[in-house]
Amino acid sequence: MLPNNKNTFLLGLIICSLFWVSHTVSAACAWGVAGKEIISNISFGNVIVQRDYPAGAFITSAFTGQISGGSTLFRCTQAWNYRGVPVLFTRASSFGNTIYETNIPGIGIEIHQSLNNVPFSKPMAANASLSMPDPLSATLIKLSTGSVGAGDLTTGTLAYFYAEPEPKYRTTLALTGTNTIIPVACTLMTKTVNVKLDNAVISDFKGKGTTAKPKDFTIDLNCDAKTKIKLSLEGTSAGPAGVLALTAGKNQASGIGIQILKGTQVVALGKQLNFGTANAAGLKQLALTARYYQTAANIESGTANTTATFTMTYN
Template identity: 25%
Template structure:
């Protein structure tokens, strides 16, 4: 008798329908052949899964928005001789949002998120990953949706051992999409002697997979981070006092006779110790800048009105510009004092008395 091949629907995950009668008889006498037939049929059934079903099996979690985030530290970071080992030099915090849907993994109650094993190999120190600059490490901490923190910088960059999980309930009929926000904190940390150089770091990719029996077969790229370059400078100067208080004193309202008139100058200095021959530049922050009067900032903690604080270059006897880098000298014997002054200045037609405080951040550059 000749057996004609059955139509496509005869190929099922079942011995009874797939084996021909002659094969079924011989299978009992030949267990090895029956075992081979079983493996073949299971493989065939896997191959015949509809394309859309096979694609869906990889959909564990997906990013909301762009999957790639760029991390930008300050373009120039100075490390002084006084900066302690273990100090955080710069911090950048970003958030990412993901959506996770479990329709196809009945044994997976969690979606696992981990570092891709295909990341560039970077060993980790006690405080994060080694970077392109000697003595500088990159640390990475993730705060999960529930506030729990995970130290992703505690294992090599291409190690999937450090991971976190988010709930991934199986809902095959009416799938539920769960949305989670992850907070990533990246820190540059001093770990040793810093010689300076350009900070660069390779792209970091994160993956997700279901926490199920065959979860490793369905891991998938989820998020990635790229890093902008930054210049790490081994500063050749130290500031003697980082926080300087300038007492402007009590000033009679009668000292002001109209906009632009000013009270007595109160001199002060910014004192440094430097390597001889270091060129120093000073920038006064422009957060509170008053554009109507040169070298002037508005009050930041005050009940008085109609006045500001004017900064002066006492060496040149003129207002010191706000928000501009100015060269202030070259050290010769290892120490340097930058002479400045501050005074109240009338900035409005009418002045009222009261508390008149201000704050100003300064930045020093060394070359």
């Protein structure tokens, strides 16, 4: 009789063991309205990176729309962990474990889901569901001082957001399309260029379209050697080509604008001018002239201030 009892006991252990395994792997989650994994795509397009951005500086961000209209993505009947993990770029940068190095030297990436930065893990109660009314996003960060690398970011799955221990229940963020890093090869020696024109009197002007008191100035650049430089001027037009309207203010003059020239050539607003190539040391001065320009038949005295934005392109 003893052998029979031993066999019965062993059989009981096997049955209990099989039951325990079956209970552990049983599904605890179910899909929501979409009925499947949602894959959301982002792209950054062409990304200009200024050489004089400091390390750690924000470059740009890209966002998805609302995931599945903000509806439930999945629900789990047992307690679970909501996790976000990086997939494509996984090497942590020197700025911490939420900013990862990309395939382009000096460019990092941080991935966000609402207030959560990847990676993260959050405990969720039984019967809790996941929805994403806020978009997923990714941010590019400058990791290095000075210049960064150039080229296309590797595309693919950036991150998974899933249920643990049921990882097939997830939503995915992917990087697709064009994502080209374009480092800018020059640094402005002075962030703001102030030009003070000499005082003028009404008798300096001879009628609409006449000018007075030209003042030369330069924009000083430090560039990579042999960099080709182009410049365009943006601002509020006073009407005639290259004439900037005065900034509104107390005691402002009227009938006057400020015109910008390169030599004898008027710098038309929004159009690029070629300024040649930086020397072997990388230094370049962009020589320009500002002058008063009479825009109306009658002039009233007052202050004559204006602002403009210079946009430079390099290759």
